[in-house]
């Protein structure tokens with residue numbers, strides 16, 4: 294497996310020992326909080342509502358079993374026995390004590406991990422599809438390209454003082470699992486008519502305060518033109534970007550203000566100018582990275598065990614149908630382990646669960662683990678004949694929930710149960726919705742449905758791209774939940790539209806239930822998904838389900 | 853015409869644990885909001901805030917939060933401050949664990 298080259302042992306150890314000294318000086322009073330705060334933030338340490346929180350990076354969501362075990366050890370020794378996987382492919386520990394944090398950072402460094410946060414107005418971590426290197430629909434593993442982009446952008450002299458932070462996401466598949474249209478630059482691998490591999494380049498997407506879907510700036514970019522083209526985009530934005538207003542500095546606003554045609558013209562001009570300077574060294578580096586990320590060898594084996602379990606065990610069958618995705622190699626599957634047991638906190642795993650997942654990966658999954666932005670854990674290479682064993686072990690550990698992609702596979706940010714920026718809670722809403730759909734036993738009938746919840750306008754729960762999005766707000770000192778409908782984070786991306794007035798904490802779960810039941814009545818056939826029905830019918834019938842009194846009144850007025 | 857002053861408490865987070873704490877009348881930091889000093893006067897509130905902020909080796913992020921008088925002492929008026937007196941709602945962690 295590739296060992297992340299950003300991890301420079303000496304550098305990380307040096308940073309930990311510096312931080313250890315800083316913590317000591319903070320505790321003995323020689324550093325003020327104003328002096329200390331930027332130092333702790335750089336080391337991933339935040340102060341939340343009830344305690345500190347340590348955020349640890351998981352680059353490309355790729356983890357090895359021994360790293361997962363170390364996370365379990367940290368959770369038990371210095372936290373409360375669990376960790377929270379976030380929507381940004383990080384793990385957060387919610388209860389570390391300030392004096393213990395340097396020891397935790399050392400324990401992370403022991404397994405080549407760190408909590409160092411890239412900060413400032415630079416090109417941030419490149420994110421990639423969590424099925425990378427395994428998916429059946431994949432043209433190529435996007436991680437080598439992601440790593441090439443990271444190496445190129447780190448310390449690039451032109452890009453150290455950008456107008457604002459800049460995020461790139463990449464998927465190697467036409468089916469977008471990396472939300473590329475909600476990033477500053479999104480790269481989606483496609484083939485042109487001649488069958489050659491290249492990228493669809495998307496620019497100017499983003500969520501948060503001003504959500505925007507990225508626009509296609511180049512439909513097909515040959516692979517070898519990638520670096521100069523991305524450099525051309527960043528360099529055009531570097532000149533045009535609004536440095537006067539933090540809220541208007543992201544490239545989504547630049548694209549919005551100048552129009553995609555104008556941006557395209559400028560980028561293509563700049564690209565033509567700088568292309569000759571790229572001699573092909575980047576392609577040699579890329580070839581090396583591709584070898585490093587190579588898929589483990591996956592031998593052909595008999596499917597016997599799988600087929601009999603699939604026929605005879607309905608619980609296994611349901612799990613296998615929802616949680617196992619098509620692998621590029623026949624006979625193998627990609628297992629998504631749901632961290633969304635009904636009524637539990639989305640994204641949380643106990644230390645025991647972490648160790649079990651590490652053991653399974655080691656014994657039956659070629660020692661690979663991935664973390665998805667949808668807050669689940671993935672074993673990317675499992676032979677189908679091993680699936681019954683994997684499922685049995687997961688079930689025993691409370692990890693066997695068959696709900697991936699369904700109504701209870703909810704993304705929720707920590708919200709006001711932990712986050713100091715929150716305007717309302719998210720977790721209890723997610724728990725209650727999941728429990729309700731489980732009581733009604735309807736989620737398998739309902740099928741593919743993405744519900745996403747954020748506890749404030751920062752949109753860490755990606756609510757804008759949920760088929761049903763929920764945004765928690767503070768309305769005159771009371772928690773209030775606003776619903777958006779019709780969002781989509783995939784290749785057919787769209788931003789959800791506000792349905793109407795918000796709901797109180799007591800009303801929000803019944804409102805979601807009405808919405809789901811209305812969809813079951815409205816759909817044309819069992820195979821029409823929620824988002825398809827919504828696109829066919831528009832918001833009106835869904836709003837009528839959400840606001841029956843208003844609908845009633847309108848009918849009366851019209852009569 | 854001056855608006856009526858909403859009573860306040862001085863609050864922040866303990867430096868080592870990060871736990872929510874409140875300032876008492878006798879200059880201690882308590883983990884129980886009910887033991888806090890309820891401040892009914894604006895000028896006094898500013899003075900107590902400055903006092904709280906002058907102890908950076910004990911408490912972090914000191915601010916004034918709205919409060920009201922309750923049977924056993926000051927009580928929160930806003931849900932955020934209410935959560936701070938208990939802990940998260942998804943686990944029995946934080947203050948509610950020891951209460």
Ligand code: SF4
Nearest residue numbers: 706712715748749753
């Ligand atoms: S969306 Fe808001 S409440 Fe949720 S984690 Fe992000 S900043 Fe916190």
